[in-house]
Amino acid sequence: DIQLTQSPSFLSASVGDRVTITCRASQGISSYLAWYQQKPGKAPKLLIYAASTLQSGVPSRFSGSGSGTEFTLTISSLQPEDFATYYCQHLNNYPWTFGQGTKVEIK
Amino acid sequence: EVQLLESGGGLVQPGGSLRVSCAASGFTFSSYAMTWVRQAPGKGLEWVSSITGSGGSTYYADSVKGRFTISRDNSKNTLYLQMNSLRAEDTALYYCAKDELGFFGVVIRDWGQGTLVTVSS
Numbered sequence: 664d665i666q667l668t669q670s671p672s673f674l675s676a677s678v679g680d681r682v683t684i685t686c687r688a689s690q691g692i693s694s695y696l697a698w699y700q701q702k703p704g705k706a707p708k709l710l711i712y713a714a715s716t717l718q719s720g721v722p723s724r725f726s727g728s729g730s731g732t733e734f735t736l737t738i739s740s741l742q743p744e745d746f747a748t749y750y751c752q753h754l755n756n757y758p759w760t761f762g763q764g765t766k767v768e769i770k
Numbered sequence: 771e772v773q774l775l776e777s778g779g780g781l782v783q784p785g786g787s788l789r790v791s792c793a794a795s796g797f798t799f800s801s802y803a804m805t806w807v808r809q810a811p812g813k814g815l816e817w818v819s820s821i822t823g824s825g826g827s828t829y830y831a832d833s834v835k836g837r838f839t840i841s842r843d844n845s846k847n848t849l850y851l852q853m854n855s856l857r858a859e860d861t862a863l864y865y866c867a868k869d870e871l872g873f874f875g876v877v878i879r880d881w882g883q884g885t886l887v888t889v890s891s
Binding site: 759 | 805807814815816817820829831865874875876877878879881882883884
């Protein structure tokens with residue numbers, strides 16, 4: 664099974680900061696990677712799919728990059744509404760797996 | 771508008787069974803694969819199971835294989851997850867989600883709000 668390792672697990676940042684979250688796969692998954700944002704009590708929200716394609720309606724300050732085994736999610740200028748937990752997920756083949764999550768909190 | 775409404779969660783004793791459902795609307799249900807994802811309290815997301823649009827193929831996480839069964843009734847636009855031999859570690863919020871297969875592979879845009887399953891004596 665493919666394991667996804669996110670780093671960091673916790674991030675403290677200020678409004679306006681540039682934030683980067685990394686997701687590493689235990690084996691190559693081409694570009695079959697998605698990023699989600701989840702706020703407390705809510706279902707996950709799709710931000711990025713196919714590693715770098717921005718979901719419609721998601722602000723352009725979010726971007727994704729990478730292929731193979733290393734991927735990044737970048738928030739170019741952190742906004743108050745971006746404080747949440749972020750997950751990567753591979754959809755290369757079954758079983759799908761998620762990263763353990765990165766919680767972004769206000770500094 | 772796509773709507774996914776889970777139901778059937780509740781409190782069940784260890785070793786017991788429960789079936790949760792997901793009523794879908796706003797799209798041609800039989801044309802899409804569907805997925806169950808769970809989240810234990812305070813923990814991360816875990817993929818549980820997926821099923822093709824026809825129901826002909828099913829996939830399971832190792833943690834539930836042999837205990838859980840995913841199924842669908844396309845005439846009722848409803849997805850199911852039958853959970854047997856439940857354990858405390860199955861306690862979680864269970865989400866259903868709609869899979870979209872396209873040029874970029876599978877994309878999951880639409881999620882329900884979840885139904886809570888608690889396994890405890």
